[in-house]
Amino acid sequence: AAFTHWNLDLSERLGLTVGARYSVDEKEGAMVRNYFSPAPTAVFRLLGVQPGPEYADSFEDSAISGSLAARYQVSDDMMVYASYSRGYKSGGVNIDNTAAGTLVNNPAEVPGAVPLDPTYRSEFVDGYELGLKSEYLAGRARSNLALFYNDIEDLQIAQFIGTQFTIDNAPEATVYGLELENQFLLSDAFSLNFDVTHIADAKFGDDPVLGALADRNFAHAPEWAANLALGMDQPVSSDFSLFGRVGLNYSTELYTNTSNDHMRGNQGELAANVGVRSETAGWTLAAWCQNCTDERYVTQHFNSPLQGNDANGYVSAPRTYGVTLRGSF
Template identity: 30%
Template sequence: PFTVDLGVPELEIRATYPGNTVKSYAVFGNGDFAVSQKLALTGGVRYTNDKKDFPDSTVVVTLILPDGTRVPQSTRSVANTPSFSKTTWTAGVNYLLSDEKLAYGKVSTGYKAGGSEQGITYLPENVTGYEAGLKTTLLNGQLTLNFAAFYNDYEDLQVAKTVNALTQVENAATATTKGLEVEAAYASANGFLINAGISFLNGEYGSYLDATDPRNPLTDADRANGLVGPDLSGNDLPDAPQIDAILSIEKDIQIGAGMLTPRIDLHHRSRYWGTEFNDFGDYGVLGQKAYTRIDAGLAYAFGQGWSIRAWGNNLTDEEIQTFAVIGGNGSMIASYDNPRNYGLNVSYDF
C-alpha cells in the first residue's frame, strides 16, 4: 500500500496482483525481387498472437479525510484473459532514376495489442502507413539530399492516462499523422560539415468522443444521468509540433600538429501540447511554447589521442519540456531538459 499526498484530503491505494502473464508469438518473413536493374519490389508479412492472463486482482482506493475518517472509494476484483491476433504486411517499390537518385514508395500496416487495466479491456491499435520519397547524392558525393512524404491512418489509437490514481487506457476511434521531411548533409573539401533537416507535421485525432478527463472523471452516477466526457475530435496529438528543424555546422581547422573544430547546433520546434486536451492546464505545464535551442562547442585534438573540448548547451536558457501528464486526482506533472549549462572535457583515446 502507499499514500498519495495531494494536500487535503489524501488517497490511499492498496493493490494486489497475484501474477500477470503476457505471451506473444509471431511468424514473419520478407523479401526483395529485382524486376530489372532499375526496378525492385519489396514485401513482407507478419502474423502476431498475443495472450494476456490477469488473475483475480484487488484494488482498493480509500479517501482519508482531515479528521482521519477513512471513506472507501472503489474496490475492484477482476480476472481477465484477453487475447488478440493480427496479420500485418508491407509492400514497396524502389526505382533507380540514376546512379545518384533513388525514388521509393511503400505501404505498411502495424498493430499494437490491446489489454486490460483495472478490469477494463481496451482494443488493439491498428495503423496503415503510406510513404513516398526521393534519395539523392550530388556534387560527387559531397551532398546528400533526401525528401519524404508520409501519411499514417490510426484506428483505435491507445491513450494512457491516470484516473483516481489508477492507470487506465482507452481508445480514440481514429487519428492521422501526415507530413513532409527534408534532410541534407554536406561535406566540403576544405573541412566544413553541415547537417540540416526540417519536418512539417500535422497530427490530430479524427474521432475521439467521450474522452476521460482525469481532472474531472465521471462517476457511474454521472453517466446514469446522461453525462459524457469531452469531445476531443480534431485536437492535436501530444508531442507533435508542426515544425521541427535542426541545423549543425562544424569545421576542421589544422593548427600545427593539432586539429581545431568549432561546432554549433540549432534545434527549433514550434508549439506542441503535452496531452490530448490541448491546453496548458492551471499551472501552464501541459504544453510547450515554440523554442530554438542553441548548443556550441570548441574542440582541439592534439598529440597521440589527446583532446580538449569546451562546450555550452541551451545557451539561450530555454525552458524545454520533455514530458507532461495529468496525474492522479488531476495533478499535473511535467519534466524539463537542463537549463543553460557548460563545461570543459579532457579526454585521451588509446
C-alpha cells in the same frame, strides 16, 4: 512471432523490398487490493475514486503486419521510392488500481455495481510514403525528401487524469506531412546540415467517445520542426584534428499532454561543442554546452491530484556545460 524479409533486384535500376510478420500475443494482468483503509472518511473514498474493483483479466490477439516498397534508381545520383507498411501494436491489460473502475463500479462497495473492462485493444497503422534521395554538386550536397501519410486504427492513448492512469483507444487518427533532409559540404573542413519536418495534420478522429480529445491534435506533434547545424572537422597535423559543432533545433507550439489542453509555445534550443582528437592515440577532449541560452519552458503538463483543473509541469533542463575526455584502447 515469425517473420521474413526480402530485398529483390528486379533489374539494374528497379528493386523491391518485401517483409511480413505474424504475431501472437497473450497477456495477463491482475490487481488485488491487499489493504485499503475501511474508514468511511478516507479521502479517496469520499472522492469516489477508491477502492475500485479487484480484477484478473487476460488479452489475446494475433495479427499479420509487414511492408512493401519499390525503389527506382533514376540516375547514379537520384533514387525514388514508394512504400506501404502495416504496423501492429498489441493491446493488453491496464494494471492501474482503477483500471476496472472506481468506487461506483465496485460490487463489494456498491450493491449491483458493474466493473469496467480493464483491457485495451490492439493498435494498427497503415503507412504510405513517397520519397526521393539525391546527391548533387559533384557529391558535395545531399537532399532527401519524404511525403508520408499514416492512417491509425484504435490508437492507444495513455493518460493521467489526476487520480487515475487510463489507457483508451481512439477509434481512428491520421498523421500526414513531409520531411526534408539536407547536407552540404561547404569546404573540406565545414559541413552544414538542415532538416525540416512539416506535420500538416496529426489528429485524433472526430469521435464522441474521445470527449475533449475528439478532433484534437496529438501531443508533442508541432506543425513545424527544424534543425540547423554547422560542423567542423579540420586536421592540424598528422596526429591531431580540431572538431566542433553548433546546432539549433526549433519547433512551433504543441500540446504537451493528452490529458489536458495545456500548450507550449514556439521554442528553440542551441547546443555546441568544440574539441581536439588524436588520430593515433585514440582519445578526444571536448568542451560542450546544451541549451546554451538557458531557455526554460514546460516540456509536459500533468493534472495535479485533487486540485481541480490545476496542473503541474516538468521543466526543461537548464543550461548544462562541461568537458568530456574519451579514450579507446
